[in-house]
Amino acid sequence: MILKWAPMSEAIIAVGAATLALALVVGGLAIAGFSPWSVIAVGWAGIAGSPLRLAICAQEAIPLLMCGLAATLALRSGVLNIGLEGQYLLGAVAAVAVLTLGPVGSCLPWLALIAGGLAGALWCAVAVGLERGRGVPLVLSTILLNVIAIHVVGVCVQGPLHDPATAAPQSAMVPDGSRMPLLFAGTPLHVGFLVAVMLAVALWLMQRRTALGFELEVIGLNPLAARFAGIPVGRRELTAALGSGALAGIAGAMQVAGVTWFLSSDVRSYGYAGIAVALLGRLHPLGVIPAAFFFSGLDLGARQLERRLDIPHDLGDVTKGLALAAVLVAGALSRRLGSSRPGTP
Amino acid sequence: MINDLLIVVVIAQTLTAATPLLLAGCGELVAERGGVLNIGIEGLMLTGCIAAFAVTAITGNSWLGLLVAMGAAMVLGAGFALMAITARADQIVAGMALNLVAVGVSGTVWRALQSHGVTELPASAGFSRGWFGWSGWSSFNDLPVIGPLFFDLYGLSIATAGLLLLTWWVLRRTRIGIVIQAIGELPDAAAAAGESVHRWRWGVVLFAAACAGAAGAFLSIMRTHAFVPEMTGGKGFVVLALVMFGRWRISWLIAGCLLFGLADSVQQQLQSLPGSRALPYQFFQMLPYVVALVALAGLSRSAPGPAALGKPWPVSR
Numbered sequence: 001m002i003l004k005w006a007p008m009s010e011a012i013i014a015v016g017a018a019t020l021a022l023a024l025v026v027g028g029l030a031i032a033g034f035s036p037w038s039v040i041a042v043g044w045a046g047i048a049g050s051p052l053r054l055a056i057c058a059q060e061a062i063p064l065l066m067c068g069l070a071a072t073l074a075l076r077s078g079v080l081n082i083g084l085e086g087q088y089l090l091g092a093v094a095a096v097a098v099l100t101l102g103p104v105g106s107c108l109p110w111l112a113l114i115a116g117g118l119a120g121a122l123w124c125a126v127a128v129g130l131e132r133g134r135g136v137p138l139v140l141s142t143i144l145l146n147v148i149a150i151h152v153v154g155v156c157v158q159g160p161l162h163d164p165a166t167a168a169p170q171s172a173m174v175p176d177g178s179r180m181p182l183l184f185a186g187t188p189l190h191v192g193f194l195v196a197v198m199l200a201v202a203l204w205l206m207q208r209r210t211a212l213g214f215e216l217e218v219i220g221l222n223p224l225a226a227r228f229a230g231i232p233v234g235r236r237e238l239t240a241a242l243g244s245g246a247l248a249g250i251a252g253a254m255q256v257a258g259v260t261w262f263l264s265s266d267v268r269s270y271g272y273a274g275i276a277v278a279l280l281g282r283l284h285p286l287g288v289i290p291a292a293f294f295f296s297g298l299d300l301g302a303r304q305l306e307r308r309l310d311i312p313h314d315l316g317d318v319t320k321g322l323a324l325a326a327v328l329v330a331g332a333l334s335r336r337l338g339s340s341r342p343g344t345p
Numbered sequence: 346m347i348n349d350l351l352i353v354v355v356i357a358q359t360l361t362a363a364t365p366l367l368l369a370g371c372g373e374l375v376a377e378r379g380g381v382l383n384i385g386i387e388g389l390m391l392t393g394c395i396a397a398f399a400v401t402a403i404t405g406n407s408w409l410g411l412l413v414a415m416g417a418a419m420v421l422g423a424g425f426a427l428m429a430i431t432a433r434a435d436q437i438v439a440g441m442a443l444n445l446v447a448v449g450v451s452g453t454v455w456r457a458l459q460s461h462g463v464t465e466l467p468a469s470a471g472f473s474r475g476w477f478g479w480s481g482w483s484s485f486n487d488l489p490v491i492g493p494l495f496f497d498l499y500g501l502s503i504a505t506a507g508l509l510l511l512t513w514w515v516l517r518r519t520r521i522g523i524v525i526q527a528i529g530e531l532p533d534a535a536a537a538a539g540e541s542v543h544r545w546r547w548g549v550v551l552f553a554a555a556c557a558g559a560a561g562a563f564l565s566i567m568r569t570h571a572f573v574p575e576m577t578g579g580k581g582f583v584v585l586a587l588v589m590f591g592r593w594r595i596s597w598l599i600a601g602c603l604l605f606g607l608a609d610s611v612q613q614q615l616q617s618l619p620g621s622r623a624l625p626y627q628f629f630q631m632l633p634y635v636v637a638l639v640a641l642a643g644l645s646r647s648a649p650g651p652a653a654l655g656k657p658w659p660v661s662r
Binding site: 080082130133134135136137139140141143144145146147148150151152153154155158159169265272275276279310312314315316317318319320321322324325328329331332333336 | 435447453627638642
């Protein structure tokens with residue numbers, strides 16, 4: 001490969017940043033009077049205290065991993081797709097439409113994933129179209145489309161997808177026969193986990209072994225050089241954008257088909273978190289896997305801390321932000337020292 | 346009574362809805378003219394919301410709440426500046442980190458307040474309509490048209506108008522404005538002329554943070570007297586779109602904010618129409634954002650913005 005990677009130093013940066021953020025928050029809690037050891041022990045028990053908890057951690061990591069892959073694909077190619085949040089939601093809407101309005105069957109969840117991917121790509125295509133046709137920067141249009149998507153969910157769960165059995169703004173439940181099959185009986189972990197991991201490996205192979213991956217890499221590093229080299233930059237960027245939109249849409253579809261089984265107006269989206277996961281994973285498709293587990297582990301551990309020690313679980317979000325800040329600064333510093341890949345933020 | 350006319354009500358609502366956008370937009374415009382794109386405005390506004398609410402609820406002093414809101418946002422803004430200016434990290438990522446931290450911190454503070462039984466402002470605290478509640482003006486509030494559209498506005502709306510005028514003048518007519526322009530267009534030239542690019546950029550970022558903090562305070566201790574987690578609801582992101590829509594000019598920014606405020610006000614009126622029950626309320630809430638997107642698309646594409654926007658300086662290693 002012409003493009004030098006330094007996976008070892010990248011990994012050190014990411015792990016160091018995550019550790020620093022954790023240390024800062026645990027240290028802050030120690031100042032507030034909580035014993036660091038009990039904080040760590042309780043938090044760890046919430047993540048890996050039992051096989052069931054580990055399975056929940058993996059289940060929570062699925063949407064983060066999928067959105068992280070979506071962000072990796074876009075950002076590595078220099079496409080600033082901040083709209084994963086909205087693309088995820090549209091994917092979830094499309095999947096619920098297929099699952100609750102369509103027939104019941106074991107192939108239905110897979111159809112729902114396809115529908116979700118198409119919806120996510122379509123929502124991204126709106127932003128790309130506005131950029132190409134009207135010169136609206138992708139950053140701005142995707143941000144606005146994120147807000148619009150939340151309201152689209154609200155309109156759908158009160159309108160066409162509304163469950164007539166309840167007054168609450170929510171869709172009907174996905175019938176048992178149309179849900180994602182489980183990976184292990186007795187745990188909530190569904191086969192989407194395997195799909196997500198396989199997609200991560202596929203994305204990695206695509207980047208390392210195919211001409212398309214190489215071209216996207218070059219565009220991300222230097223679009224002008226790519227153009228001089230004869231790469232159709234516009235078309236490749238479109239591929240990256242729609243691909244990332246589709247991945248985010250599939251993430252939303254997986255979550256409704258495998259975990260929540262319905263959609264309500266206060267649905268949680270993983271789009272912004274996915275971007276943070278991708279950056280913590282140093283924009284490496286395989287690095288995104290541990291980063292996703294780190295984020296889902298933080299969520300689970302923080303919720304356990306809230307239950308047991310009455311520590312607000314929002315500190316998990318603070319830790320994520322600090323980790324992102326630390327990895328960003330460490331990346332910038334190491335780039336200056338010349339040991340990091342120039343394209344990585 | 347003329348003051349009950351729909352048009353007067355809608356314009357008054359528009360001015361109120363536009364105030365936080367104008368305030369945060371004014372700061373972000375200055376920062377972007379100085380070459381710094383801070384997508385963490387949303388987080389800074391949220392910080393302002395919770396800081397103003399917490400301090401006002403605990404001390405009962407609204408002015409202290411407003412000041413602490415600006416100060417707290419400036420502290421987070423300094424963190425952003427440390428990353429994006431001093432360490433020369435990617436500005437967009439730094440802004441995202443800022444948003445994450447702000448959501449977490451505001452949620453943590455909110456839960457801590459709840460667990461101590463502080464969930465609402467004391468009845469006497471928080472700003473009310475009419476120029477920071479100075480009772481000397483209250484008799485003017487009933488004047489036809491200019492009563493509701495001028496004297497009965499929130500004090501911060503009037504202050505924002507003054508700030509916009511001042512910012513316009515500073516950017517247009519003073520040396521400070523020229524230097525800000527220079528560090529945003531051609532920082533190398535500014536540095537060659539003896540200006541410290543980093544120090545000026547720190548300045549514009551802190552100014553933007555203070556503005557965003559005050560805008561957050563407007564939401565939590567003026568327009569409503571309450572805090573709700575993530576109550577900014579994407580307004581900080583709309584501010585970014587409006588600054589760009591306004592082509593980095595104060596006059597156009599005002600036009601954009603008023604247009605968005607008008608769309609927001611009209612959608613509130615539409616929701617209260619008798620036939621509107623047929624549609625989910627989210628449909629109406631969505632409208633201002635659709636208007637913003639269409640307005641952006643309607644602009645000609647010749648609005649490149651400051652040349653060094655979003656680029657760390659110095660570029661070399």
